[in-house]
Amino acid sequence: MPNQSIKLLMVLFLALFGLGLKGFATVADRVYFTTDIGDDATPEVLKSILSAKKGSIREIKFQKGTYHFYPDKGYESFVFISNHDNVLTRTAFPIDRQENLTIDGQGSTFIFHGLMVPFLITDSKNISIKNLSIDWQTPFNSEALVVAQDVANKTFDIKIGTEYPYAIRNDQLIFLKEYYEHSIGQSILYDPKRKAIAFDTEDYTPLTNLSKSAITRNTQSLKYKYSQDFKSEKTHPYGTQERLIAKELEPGLVRIFNHAKKLPPIGMILVGKGDQASNRVAPAFRVLNCETFNATNVTVHHAGGMGLIAENSSDLTLDAFNVRPSGNRMVSTTADATHFVGCRGKISIRNCVFNNQLDDASNIHGTYEEVVEQLDPYTLGVRIGHFQQQNFVLGKPGDSIGLIRLNESxxxxxxxxxxxxxxxxxxxxxxxxxxxxxxxxxxxxxLENLDAYPEVLVQNCTISNNRARGLLLSTPKKTVVEGNFFSTEMEAILIPVESGSWFESGSGANISITNNTFKDCQHSGFNRGVIRLVTDDESEHIAFRNIDIHGNTFEQFDNLILEVSNTENLRFEKNKITNSGTFPQKFPENPAVVVKTSKEVLFKDNTYTGKATQILSSDDPSIQAPLFN
Amino acid sequence: MPNQSIKLLMVLFLALFGLGLKGFATVADRVYFTTDIGDDATPEVLKSILSAKKGSIREIKFQKGTYHFYPDKGYESFVFISNHDNVLTRTAFPIDRQENLTIDGQGSTFIFHGLMVPFLITDSKNISIKNLSIDWQTPFNSEALVVAQDVANKTFDIKIGTEYPYAIRNDQLIFLKEYYEHSIGQSILYDPKRKAIAFDTEDYTPLTNLSKSAITRNTQSLKYKYSQDFKSEKTHPYGTQERLIAKELEPGLVRIFNHAKKLPPIGMILVGKGDQASNRVAPAFRVLNCETFNATNVTVHHAGGMGLIAENSSDLTLDAFNVRPSGNRMVSTTADATHFVGCRGKISIRNCVFNNQLDDASNIHGTYEEVVEQLDPYTLGVRIGHFQQQNFVLGKPGDSIGLIRLNESxxxxxxxxxxxxxxxxxxxxxxxxxxxxxxxxxxxxxLENLDAYPEVLVQNCTISNNRARGLLLSTPKKTVVEGNFFSTEMEAILIPVESGSWFESGSGANISITNNTFKDCQHSGFNRGVIRLVTDDESEHIAFRNIDIHGNTFEQFDNLILEVSNTENLRFEKNKITNSGTFPQKFPENPAVVVKTSKEVLFKDNTYTGKATQILSSDDPSIQAPLFN
Incomplete structure (x- = not known):
C-alpha cells in the first residue's frame, strides 16, 4: 500500500471518528495515537502492543506532542540487562517477537516517570524507532552547587535546589525521587560555565562514600563452597559503611565531612547518582536478540542507565541518535550513551551527538565466561564473571567459541x-x-564467542562533555572511526583487552581512525593517552593488529596523544598535533607517544606543534618517529 | 507395577551399578539418589528434574542420609510469593507442571545454604513429599543473650556467640550470613528456660529500629499520579533511618542505645531477623496453582520465611508436617509455619507440631483486590493492595467474584x-x-473470590512457643478445629475481617472448635482473648456466623478467654476454664468473655474456676452466661 493512500485513509478515519475519541485509532496494521490519549499514555499504548500478534502491526505513529508515561499501569518483567542492574521494571513498549515494526513519534516528546525502560525490544526483527525524544520528569541523578570549603576541617558545603528533595538519615544525605532515591556515592563535578565535566575532576571526585565496616567479628566462620563475587553487594562478608557524613546547616545547605580527595572547587556542580550496583536501573532502549534495529532522529535526554544497550543482536544502525540533557540539566544518561555486547553484523553510528552522559559514548565488546568444570566430553559448566552480565547467553547454536588462557595468549x-x-x-x-x-x-x-563481533562504523559524531571515554572498541572485525569530534574526560578511543574485572572480551584489529578532531581529551586528570591500546595483563603477547590512525587533528592541552602496547602493525600518519592551551598541563614531562611491547609501528608525515620535549618513548629502539615534524 | 517389584528392580539396579556411581540411578519412571551424590546435591537433583517431562517421573527417592544443597548451581527464577518478599531465588526442586510425583526422603535431612526455596512447586497435580527434614546450615535469624541493662542510660548489652558473625557499620549492628545479612529490626525475646517466646515480650520488644528521617526537604515536589503504597520501602517519600545505635564494648559484647520500650530482662535471648519487607525471602515449600498436595512426615527445622505457603491450590493435606527448631536454636521458621491464600477444596492439617516459629501456625484466607477503574462494560482494572501480595491472581475463568463495599456490608x-x-x-x-x-x-x-475458600480441618496438632497467633481462620466453608494443644503468644484462634492493611479476605462461618486445650495463650502482653472474632471496621454488620466452641479446656494465667464481635449464632458450651497460675495476671480487671455487636450468642454447661470477678461483658443485655459455673 503506497504511503499516500495510508495517509489519506488515516485522515479519513480520523475525520470520521473525531480525531481519536480515546486517543487512538487503528487502520489495518497501523496504529495512530493522538495527544488526546490522556495524562498517562501507558495503558493505551500497552494495550495496542500486547494485543498485537507477531508481525500484525507495521506502524505505530504518534501525533506530534508531549506524552507522559507512568509506571503504575506499565507492563512488568524482571530483566537481566548487561552492564546494568538486574531489575523488576515496567514499560509501555514491550516489543517482543515483533517483525517489521516502525514506531514514529513525528517529533513527539515522551516523558517517563520513575522505574521504566521506555523501549524493551526483544527477539524481534527489523524494528525502527524514529522522530522522538525521551526524557524523564525526574532524573535519576541529582545536582548541587559547591558553595564553600573549609580546608582546615576538610569539609565542603553544597547548596541543593528545591527541585531536588532530600533527606538526611543517620547523617547520610539521600536524594529523594518519586520512585527512587540515591546517596551521594559516585558523585562527580560538572563545570556549569562549560556545561561539561570539570577539568581535573578525578583529583576531587568521585566522592568515595564507601569504606569497610568499622567492626567485623567472626567472619572466618562464613564459608563458601564456590567462588563468590564480592563486588555484588549482597554477598560481601565484610560489607561497607558510609564514610561521608552530612549535616544540614540550613534548609538546602548541607556540609559534607570526611571527603578523602581534594575539596571540590566553589562554583562547580556536584552531580550524584548513588552507589554502584544500584544506579543502573532504567536504560532508554534495551535491544536483546534482535535482527536489524534502526533508531533515526531519536534524542535521549536522560535515562537512569544507558541510552541504548544492545545484546546479542545484529545489524544496528543509529542515525542522528542523540544523547544530550534537556533544559539546564548537566547530565544526559547516567551511564554510557550506547553499549553493544555480543553483537554481530554491522553497527553503524552516524551523525550522532553524545553529550554529558556519565559514562562512555559507546562501548562495543563481547563477554568472557569462565570454565567452572567439564560435565561430560561435550559439556561445560561456565560462570558469568561480572554481576552486571548475569544471564548473558554466550552464543547460539552453531557459534564458534574460542578457548582462551590469557596468561598464555x-x-x-x-x-x-x-x-x-x-x-x-x-x-x-x-x-x-x-x-x-x-x-x-x-x-x-x-570462553569467547568468535562469531559475536560486529563490523563498526562511527562517523560524523560529536562526543563531548561526558565522563569517561569516547569509544571503547573490542572487536576484531573491520572498524572505521571517521570524521568525528571528541572532547572527552578520559580516553577518546580506548582499545583494551581485560578479563579480571569487567569480563569484556574482544581484542582490536583492522581499525581505521581517520579525519577526526580530538580536542582537550583526557582532561579528567589521569595520566593516559587520547588514543590508547592497552591490556590489563603484564604479558607481551600481541593483542591488537592492523591499526591505522591518519589524517586526524589533535588539539590537546597536554602532551600524551597515543599509548600503544601489545600491538602489531600500527600506522600513525598525516596527523596534526597542536597544543590548545585550554587547560594547564597536568603532565608536562610526558612524551607525545608511548609504545611498548609492540612491533611494526610506523609514524609518517605527522605535524607536531605541541609542548612535549620528547615525541616518542618506546621500549623498542627500532621504532622511531622520524617524520614527526 | 506393584511396589514390591519396584523395590526388587531398584535393588538389582543398584547392585549392578555399584550403588550409584554418580550418586543416582534411574529405573523407568523412578529416580534414586544415594549419599554418594557429592558435597552439593543441587546439580544432580536439578538435572533429573529439569530433564523430566510432565508426568515422566513418578518417584524421586533418597537413600537415608544428609544432603547439602547450595544455591550456586541452583535453578533461578524471579518469584512473587504471597506474604513474602518478591525475590530472585534458586532451587534444586523446580517442580513445575508435574503430575503424580512422590519425593521420598526415607528419613533424610536436607541442609540448605543461603537464598534458596527448597521446594518450588507450581502448576502441578498430585504431588507428595514425605519422610524428610529441611534445615539451613546458617539460619536467616540471629540470637544474642541479654547480659546487662542500664536503666539510667536506657541501654542494654548483648553477648553474641561466635556462630553469629556480625559487623558494626555507621553504629548499626548487622548480622552477617554467607549469602544474607540483617539488622536487629523485628527482634523479639525468647526465654531459654522455656525455649519459648518470653512472657510479656511485647512490653520489651519488638526492637523498633526505624524512625522517620531526621530531616526531609522539598518533599512536597514529589508528585504521584496514582495512589502509592508507602509501606513498600522504595517508594517512601520520606524514608526511615535507624534509631538504635550499637557500640561494641569488647568482641562479642555490644551495647544497644535508644531502645524505646522497657529494657529486655537479663538472661533472655534476643532473636532478630531484620527489617520488615526484606526478611521473608526463603520459605521451605512454595505451592502455587496445584491440585492435591500432600506432605507427610516432613519436618521443617528452619526457613527464612514460612514453612509452607500455598496459593490458589486445592486439596492440601499436611500429616505430621512439623515445624520445630534443630539443635539449640530458639527459632524454627522466621514467619508462619503454614499459610494458605486463595485455596479451595479441603485443607487438612493433622498430627502436626508447630513450634517456635516467628509468626502464626496457620493463616488461611483469600485476598481482596481493589477496583481502580472500569475499562469497559465487562472489564475492571484492579489494584493489589499489599506489597507482599503482588501478582496474586484473584481467580480463574469461571470463578464467582463478589463485589464488596465494607462500610456497607x-x-x-x-x-x-x-x-x-x-x-x-x-x-x-x-x-x-x-x-x-x-x-x-x-x-x-x-473484589473477593467467593469460590476460592477451603474447608479446613486442624486436628491433633501442637501449636506452641511461637510468636503471634495459632490459627487465623478466614473461610466461610466448614472448619473443624479439634483435639489440638495451643500455647501461643497472641490469640490461639483469631477469626478476623480486615481490609485496610493486609487485604486478607474472608469472613468466618461454620466453625467448630472442640476438645482443644488452650494453655497460657496470649502471654505476649496484649489485652486480647484467647479466641477472638474481630473486624477492623467500626461497623455493626454481621461478619461471622455459626461458631461452635465446645468441650475445650482453657488453662490460662489471665482472665480473658473469648472475645466476640459482629457474630451471629455462636455457641460456647461444655468448656472448662481454670487458672494455671503460670504467669502473673496482666489484666486482672478483665472478664472471661466479651461480646459486642453480636446476636444469638449462647453459653451453656461451661465450668469456670478462673480468677475473673466478672464472667461476661456484653453490649446486649439479652446475652447472658447463666450456665457458667
Whole structure:
C-alpha cells in the first residue's frame, strides 16, 4: 500500500471518528495515537502492543506532542540487562517477537516517570524507532552547587535546589525521587560555565562514600563452597559503611565531612547518582536478540542507565541518535550513551551527538565466561564473571567459541561449536558443544564467542562533555572511526583487552581512525593517552593488529596523544598535533607517544606543534618517529 | 507395577551399578539418589528434574542420609510469593507442571545454604513429599543473650556467640550470613528456660529500629499520579533511618542505645531477623496453582520465611508436617509455619507440631483486590493492595467474584464470573468478566473470590512457643478445629475481617472448635482473648456466623478467654476454664468473655474456676452466661 493512500485513509478515519475519541485509532496494521490519549499514555499504548500478534502491526505513529508515561499501569518483567542492574521494571513498549515494526513519534516528546525502560525490544526483527525524544520528569541523578570549603576541617558545603528533595538519615544525605532515591556515592563535578565535566575532576571526585565496616567479628566462620563475587553487594562478608557524613546547616545547605580527595572547587556542580550496583536501573532502549534495529532522529535526554544497550543482536544502525540533557540539566544518561555486547553484523553510528552522559559514548565488546568444570566430553559448566552480565547467553547454536588462557595468549588455543546453552542461573550456565572438548581445558579458562563481533562504523559524531571515554572498541572485525569530534574526560578511543574485572572480551584489529578532531581529551586528570591500546595483563603477547590512525587533528592541552602496547602493525600518519592551551598541563614531562611491547609501528608525515620535549618513548629502539615534524 | 517389584528392580539396579556411581540411578519412571551424590546435591537433583517431562517421573527417592544443597548451581527464577518478599531465588526442586510425583526422603535431612526455596512447586497435580527434614546450615535469624541493662542510660548489652558473625557499620549492628545479612529490626525475646517466646515480650520488644528521617526537604515536589503504597520501602517519600545505635564494648559484647520500650530482662535471648519487607525471602515449600498436595512426615527445622505457603491450590493435606527448631536454636521458621491464600477444596492439617516459629501456625484466607477503574462494560482494572501480595491472581475463568463495599456490608452487593485475568504488573491486573458489570461499582470497592475458600480441618496438632497467633481462620466453608494443644503468644484462634492493611479476605462461618486445650495463650502482653472474632471496621454488620466452641479446656494465667464481635449464632458450651497460675495476671480487671455487636450468642454447661470477678461483658443485655459455673 503506497504511503499516500495510508495517509489519506488515516485522515479519513480520523475525520470520521473525531480525531481519536480515546486517543487512538487503528487502520489495518497501523496504529495512530493522538495527544488526546490522556495524562498517562501507558495503558493505551500497552494495550495496542500486547494485543498485537507477531508481525500484525507495521506502524505505530504518534501525533506530534508531549506524552507522559507512568509506571503504575506499565507492563512488568524482571530483566537481566548487561552492564546494568538486574531489575523488576515496567514499560509501555514491550516489543517482543515483533517483525517489521516502525514506531514514529513525528517529533513527539515522551516523558517517563520513575522505574521504566521506555523501549524493551526483544527477539524481534527489523524494528525502527524514529522522530522522538525521551526524557524523564525526574532524573535519576541529582545536582548541587559547591558553595564553600573549609580546608582546615576538610569539609565542603553544597547548596541543593528545591527541585531536588532530600533527606538526611543517620547523617547520610539521600536524594529523594518519586520512585527512587540515591546517596551521594559516585558523585562527580560538572563545570556549569562549560556545561561539561570539570577539568581535573578525578583529583576531587568521585566522592568515595564507601569504606569497610568499622567492626567485623567472626567472619572466618562464613564459608563458601564456590567462588563468590564480592563486588555484588549482597554477598560481601565484610560489607561497607558510609564514610561521608552530612549535616544540614540550613534548609538546602548541607556540609559534607570526611571527603578523602581534594575539596571540590566553589562554583562547580556536584552531580550524584548513588552507589554502584544500584544506579543502573532504567536504560532508554534495551535491544536483546534482535535482527536489524534502526533508531533515526531519536534524542535521549536522560535515562537512569544507558541510552541504548544492545545484546546479542545484529545489524544496528543509529542515525542522528542523540544523547544530550534537556533544559539546564548537566547530565544526559547516567551511564554510557550506547553499549553493544555480543553483537554481530554491522553497527553503524552516524551523525550522532553524545553529550554529558556519565559514562562512555559507546562501548562495543563481547563477554568472557569462565570454565567452572567439564560435565561430560561435550559439556561445560561456565560462570558469568561480572554481576552486571548475569544471564548473558554466550552464543547460539552453531557459534564458534574460542578457548582462551590469557596468561598464555590473547588468541584461542582451541575452538568448538555451540550445540546449546542452558541457563541454570544468572551466574551459571551449562554449554553443550558439537565436538568433543579439547583435552587441555582447565577450570579458569575463558570462553569467547568468535562469531559475536560486529563490523563498526562511527562517523560524523560529536562526543563531548561526558565522563569517561569516547569509544571503547573490542572487536576484531573491520572498524572505521571517521570524521568525528571528541572532547572527552578520559580516553577518546580506548582499545583494551581485560578479563579480571569487567569480563569484556574482544581484542582490536583492522581499525581505521581517520579525519577526526580530538580536542582537550583526557582532561579528567589521569595520566593516559587520547588514543590508547592497552591490556590489563603484564604479558607481551600481541593483542591488537592492523591499526591505522591518519589524517586526524589533535588539539590537546597536554602532551600524551597515543599509548600503544601489545600491538602489531600500527600506522600513525598525516596527523596534526597542536597544543590548545585550554587547560594547564597536568603532565608536562610526558612524551607525545608511548609504545611498548609492540612491533611494526610506523609514524609518517605527522605535524607536531605541541609542548612535549620528547615525541616518542618506546621500549623498542627500532621504532622511531622520524617524520614527526 | 506393584511396589514390591519396584523395590526388587531398584535393588538389582543398584547392585549392578555399584550403588550409584554418580550418586543416582534411574529405573523407568523412578529416580534414586544415594549419599554418594557429592558435597552439593543441587546439580544432580536439578538435572533429573529439569530433564523430566510432565508426568515422566513418578518417584524421586533418597537413600537415608544428609544432603547439602547450595544455591550456586541452583535453578533461578524471579518469584512473587504471597506474604513474602518478591525475590530472585534458586532451587534444586523446580517442580513445575508435574503430575503424580512422590519425593521420598526415607528419613533424610536436607541442609540448605543461603537464598534458596527448597521446594518450588507450581502448576502441578498430585504431588507428595514425605519422610524428610529441611534445615539451613546458617539460619536467616540471629540470637544474642541479654547480659546487662542500664536503666539510667536506657541501654542494654548483648553477648553474641561466635556462630553469629556480625559487623558494626555507621553504629548499626548487622548480622552477617554467607549469602544474607540483617539488622536487629523485628527482634523479639525468647526465654531459654522455656525455649519459648518470653512472657510479656511485647512490653520489651519488638526492637523498633526505624524512625522517620531526621530531616526531609522539598518533599512536597514529589508528585504521584496514582495512589502509592508507602509501606513498600522504595517508594517512601520520606524514608526511615535507624534509631538504635550499637557500640561494641569488647568482641562479642555490644551495647544497644535508644531502645524505646522497657529494657529486655537479663538472661533472655534476643532473636532478630531484620527489617520488615526484606526478611521473608526463603520459605521451605512454595505451592502455587496445584491440585492435591500432600506432605507427610516432613519436618521443617528452619526457613527464612514460612514453612509452607500455598496459593490458589486445592486439596492440601499436611500429616505430621512439623515445624520445630534443630539443635539449640530458639527459632524454627522466621514467619508462619503454614499459610494458605486463595485455596479451595479441603485443607487438612493433622498430627502436626508447630513450634517456635516467628509468626502464626496457620493463616488461611483469600485476598481482596481493589477496583481502580472500569475499562469497559465487562472489564475492571484492579489494584493489589499489599506489597507482599503482588501478582496474586484473584481467580480463574469461571470463578464467582463478589463485589464488596465494607462500610456497607461484609457481604457482596453483587457477583460476577471471571472470564480472564491479565497480569499487567504486580500491582495492577485487568479482570474481564462474563456478565456486564453491576452499575453500582465504584473505584475503591473490593473484589473477593467467593469460590476460592477451603474447608479446613486442624486436628491433633501442637501449636506452641511461637510468636503471634495459632490459627487465623478466614473461610466461610466448614472448619473443624479439634483435639489440638495451643500455647501461643497472641490469640490461639483469631477469626478476623480486615481490609485496610493486609487485604486478607474472608469472613468466618461454620466453625467448630472442640476438645482443644488452650494453655497460657496470649502471654505476649496484649489485652486480647484467647479466641477472638474481630473486624477492623467500626461497623455493626454481621461478619461471622455459626461458631461452635465446645468441650475445650482453657488453662490460662489471665482472665480473658473469648472475645466476640459482629457474630451471629455462636455457641460456647461444655468448656472448662481454670487458672494455671503460670504467669502473673496482666489484666486482672478483665472478664472471661466479651461480646459486642453480636446476636444469638449462647453459653451453656461451661465450668469456670478462673480468677475473673466478672464472667461476661456484653453490649446486649439479652446475652447472658447463666450456665457458667
Amino acid at each position: 590473547f588468541d584461542a588455543y582451541a575452538k568448538n561449536t555451540v550445540e546449546s546453552v542452558q541457563k541454570i542461573n544468572g551466574r551459571y550456565h551449562i554449554i553443550k558443544f558439537k565436538d568433543k572438548l579439547d583435552t587441555r581445558i582447565q577450570p579458569g579458562d575463558l | 461484609f457481604d457482596a452487593y453483587a457477583k460476577n464470573t471471571v472470564e480472564s485475568v491479565q497480569k499487567i504488573n504486580g500491582r495492577y491486573h485487568i479482570i474481564k468478566f462474563k456478565d456486564k458489570l453491576d452499575t453500582r461499582i465504584q473505584p475503591g470497592d473490593l
